Amino acid sequence: MRKFLFILLVLTNLYSISYSQQLKLKKSKSQLSATTFSEQIADTTRSLLNREETIYRAIAQGNIPDYLRKLVKISITDTLANKPYTLDIFVLPDYLSIGTNEDYLYMPVTPILAQKIANLSHCSLPTKKLVDLIYQHAKIKLEPQPIPPTKAMTTVAVFEKHNLLVQDQLFGFNKAHLNGLLTAGNKKDIIISNKIYGENSPRVVIYGWHKTDSKPIQPVYNKHSNTWADYSHGLRLVQNKVYLNGKSTTLQKILADPVLSKLISDEGSIEKPFYPIFEKY
Known part of the structure; x- marks a missing residue:
């Protein structure tokens, strides 16, 4: 009997880890298309705060494509202090967007809004090391599509322009992409880092935009203020709940530990x- 219970416990534990995790956001009863949403936020007289309040409401109401709802598991293995570890994390299959599977817009946001969305969905933002790991595990690797920098790079018009460039790249992968295959290379990441608080005022810390040779265009950079969001920025959510050697814990506890943090942080x-x-703001 004890042996049976032990086997049942092991199987239950394995099932809980392998079972697909879902993004904790409600689903909208009347899905909003990206075309309609873009019209709502494209008014150039809107303040940044007003635009981001509109974005937050859309996310909170569940106006995201269905393909983003199933999270992708990444297993990280390493030996630390002579002890083997396996950490299972669950990440968004692509950068956050608003709309439907047929009509969606990648949504650059400030780190202020990024954190609000992360809190809402019981998620975190990735570290630099996690961005690298996500790229390594990605099945769809896109070539970055930079747009020459201008004052317009923070406008919805340029967001839409870059959106079309990325969606053109995804055309050949459309079925796999909409089935939630892990995708990377299309945006820089807003990351969590000790550099957030390393200046006189909070900054946005960005990193990534890996080329197909796996080298990132953007090194870790924290010289923009925390109200900066341009077309190249993407929000990749990482579920707070993780599994360390099969036991449930949180990303935050892992990051606070001087030993375990090495699994997902290189700082x-x-x-x-x-x-x-x-x-x-």
């Missing part, structure tokens, strides 16, 4: 793995 432990949230 040591991160005591404040989040961005400050401001109500006005």
Whole structure:
């Protein structure tokens, strides 16, 4: 009897880890297309705060494509202090977008809004090391499509322009992409890092945009203010709940540990793995 219960417990544990994790966002009863949503936020007289409030409402109401709802598991294995570890994390299959499977818009946001969305969905943002690992595990690797920098790079018009460039690349992968195959190379990441609080005022820390040779265009950079969001930025959510050697824990606990943090961070432990949230900006 004890042997049977032990086997049942092991199988239950394995099932809980392998079972596909879902993004914790409700589903909208009347899905909003990206075309309609773009019209709502494209008004150039809108303030950044007003635009981001509109984006947040759309996300909170569940206006995201269905293909983003099933998270992708990545298993990280390493030996630390002579002890083997396997960490299972669950990530968004692509960068966050608003709309439907047929009509969606990748949505660049400030780190302020990124953190609000992460909190809403019980998620975190990735570290630099996680961005590299996600790229390594990606089945669809896209060549970055930079647009020459101008003052317009923070506008919805340029967001839409870059969106079309990426969707043209995805045309040949459309079925696999919409089935939730892990995709990378199309955006830079907003990351969590000790560099968020390394200046006089909070900054956005960005990294990535890997080329097909696996080298990132963007090194870790924190010189933009926390109200910066341009067309190249993407929001990749990582579920807070993770499994360490089969046992449930959180990403935050892993990052706070000076030993375990090495599994997902190459800058040591991160005591404040989040961005400050401001109500006005």
